[in-house]
Amino acid sequence: DTEVTQTPKHLVMGMTNKKSLKCEQHMGHRAMYWYKQKAKKPPELMFVYSYEKLSINESVPSRFSPECPNSSLLNLHLHALQPEDSALYLCASSALKSAEAYEQYFGPGTRLTVT
Amino acid sequence: RKEVEQDPGPFNVPEGATVAFNCTYSNSASQSFFWYRQDCRKEPKLLMSVYSSGNEDGRFTAQLNRASQYISLLIRDSKLSDSATYLCVVKVRTGTYKYIFGTGTRLKVLA
DSSP states (O other): OOOEEEEOSEEEEOTTOEEEEEEEEOSOOOEEEEEEEOTTSOOEEEEEEETTEEEEEOSOOTTEEEEEEETTEEEEEEESOOGGGOEEEEEEEEEEETTEEEEEEEOOOEEEEEO | OOSEEEOOOOEEEETTOOEEEEEEEOOTTEEEEEEEEEOTTSOEEEEEEEOTTOEEETTEEEEEETTTTEEEEEEOSOOGGGOEEEEEEEEEEESEEEEEEOOOEEEEEEO
């Protein structure tokens, strides 16, 4: 089973709202990722968690706050977003063996619209 | 210069044609290489990893040339269902690691 699930599928939020995106995988992967993708562009890395610790933050604004409560779950907390943050948010996971990472598997994404 | 470069296309080819996509990378710390396909408004799906000796999976063949820092994907006997964007992905290890995506190449297979 190479499934990564994400909820919700779609989210519309106002600029003053607080919401969270959720991602789950049961493949035993110890690396998890958040990407942002705008139309006709490739995914852009936002955050990487390795063994539940944040290992990369690609200078993402603090209105995006990641959290990895356990090895299967990854959250992205959203607060005071801007309309330009509207995008497809993709979660991915990959195996980690001896700190070597393997191919990534992506969830279906959350399509976020900020009004 | 982008770290991973692809011809954005679109490549419009008839059914049954053979089509090749190229990808060049610039980071010498690149360790692993992958091709993903992405359908419109869907997530990227792993098509194949690319190994140094080259590898084949049915109608798809991937090649890697580390000396020239170049990866290719060949699709034989194109099907309508192959229409998608093909993303070249390079894993780079510099202390930690991350995956760098090319801009993608759009393929449209025409009936």
